[in-house]
Amino acid sequence: MIPLNELAIFILAALLLVITPGPNMMYLISRSITQGKKAGIISLAGIIFGIFFHIILVSFGITALLFAVPFAYNILKILGVVYLLYLAFQAVRPNGKNIFQASEGMTIDKPRKLFSIGFLTSLLNPKIAVFYLSFFPQFIKPEYGSVMTQSLELGITQVLVSFSINFAIVLTASKIASFFAQNPAWLKVQKWFMAGVLTSMAVKMAFAKAK
Numbered sequence: 001m002i003p004l005n006e007l008a009i010f011i012l013a014a015l016l017l018v019i020t021p022g023p024n025m026m027y028l029i030s031r032s033i034t035q036g037k038k039a040g041i042i043s044l045a046g047i048i049f050g051i052f053f054h055i056i057l058v059s060f061g062i063t064a065l066l067f068a069v070p071f072a073y074n075i076l077k078i079l080g081v082v083y084l085l086y087l088a089f090q091a092v093r094p095n096g097k098n099i100f101q102a103s104e105g106m107t108i109d110k111p112r113k114l115f116s117i118g119f120l121t122s123l124l125n126p127k128i129a130v131f132y133l134s135f136f137p138q139f140i141k142p143e144y145g146s147v148m149t150q151s152l153e154l155g156i157t158q159v160l161v162s163f164s165i166n167f168a169i170v171l172t173a174s175k176i177a178s179f180f181a182q183n184p185a186w187l188k189v190q191k192w193f194m195a196g197v198l199t200s201m202a203v204k205m206a207f208a209k210a211k
C-alpha cells in the first residue's frame with residue numbers, strides 16, 4: 001500500500017488535472033445544460049469508463065509502449081486534435097446550438113450515444129495518458145508491495161477524484177442556462193470564447209511531444 005502522505009500528494013495532482021478545462025469538462029457542461037442532469041450523469045459514466053481504460057493500459061505497461069513508439073502516439077494525438085477542432089467548429093458554425101443554451105424542442109440524444117461520446121472524449125484525451133505515465137512511476141515503489149496493486153490503487157484514487165468534481169459540475173451546470181437565457185448577448189461572446197479555447201487546446205496538443 002502507498003503511504004497516506006504520498007497518496008495525498010497524488011490526490012492534489014489529480015485534483016489539478018480534473019479542474020483544468022478540457023474536452024471532458026466541456027462535454028459534461030454541454031450535455032448537462034442542454035439535456036439535463038440525467039444526460040450529464042450518463043455522459044460522466046462514459047468518461048469514467050474511458051479513464052478506466054487508460055488505467056488498464058498503464059497497469060499493464062501498454063501506455064509506456066504507446067509513448068515509446070512515435071507513430072502510435074502521433075495517431076492518438078492527431079485524433080485528439082481533430083476532435084477538438086471539430087468541437088470548436090460546432091461551437092461557432094451557422095445555426096449551430098450553443099453548448100450553454102438550453103433550447104426547447106432540441107433533439108435528445110439516447111443514453112447509448114451520450115455514453116459513447118463521453119467514452120471517446122475521455123479515450124482520445126492524451127492529457128490523461130500523459131498524467132498517468134508521468135505521475136504513476138513517482139509514487140509506485142517495489143518496497144510498497146505489488147506494482148500492479150499500487151497502479152490500480154492510484155488509478156482508483158484518481159477516478160474517485162475525477163468523479164467527485166465532475167459530478168459537482170453536472171449538478172451545477174444547468175444553473176448557467178438560466179443566466180444565459182436572461183442575458184442573450186453573452187451567448188455570442190461565449191461561443192467565440194469557447195471556440196478559441198478549444199482551438200488553442202488543439203494547437204497545444206498538436207505540438208505536444210511524447211514524454
